[in-house]
Amino acid sequence: MQKNDHISQSVRLAMEQYFRDLDGEVPSAIYDMVLACVERPLLEVVLSHTQGNQTRAAELLGLNRNTLRKKMKSYDLI
Template sequence: MNAVRLPANESSKETSSQSALSECVSRTVRRYLADIGDTECDEGLHALVIREVEGPLLREVLAWHDGNQSRAAAVLGINRATLRKKLATHGLL
């Protein structure tokens, strides 16, 4: 894995223009990369992040909309059938 390490001052400049969510992801990925060092992620970092983020995202959006799958799907920008498939995949149905 070839991660680009930003100097501390560049890292803080980068986050000043990011959204709170983007800033949180950047910090978390940076910390994860520092923790694993040169160890490769078997499934690939992208797949790992998507797997780890999608379940909580679906759970929180669905809870925010009191379990209403149609409203949750609309907010997520996916159709209800896709939401149900993803909920099933993550064991959330």
Template sequence: MNAVRLPVAEAAKQTSSQSASQSALSECVSRTVRRYLADIGDAECSEGLHAMVLREVEGPLLREVMAFHEGNQSRAAAALGINRATLRKKLAIYGLL
């Protein structure tokens, strides 16, 4: 697990420099989806774009939140806003248990 914590001052600096209309995470997703769509052109994603994006994002999200909370599932579940049992099920799906 390799989450990286930014020093508080650095995190605040990055937050203040972001566009007021779009968060850094939202901008990153937008940029990545635009690039993906440009790469595939008119071809369709076999599993559907929505399912693919959720699958690609959920695993790293869970891994980083677990690392941030040093493996504490109760705190990670609270941070994610999901039940601990749901978190355990998702961790198992992504091989993170």
């Protein structure tokens, strides 16, 4: 199993559980919901891994440093 497969499998299992837990409710805006649920912890872990070095974190994420700072601000990480 490749490293990325672990992430894919975790998302798959979480989404399957999400649909089981709906209990008749109709879901909406699932894409935005998943991104919002994943993005904050992703940023937190990568920033921790880089010991708060935003330039290095942006490089690892494949983002522009200003984009990373904007995302950090939106999640109250700065």
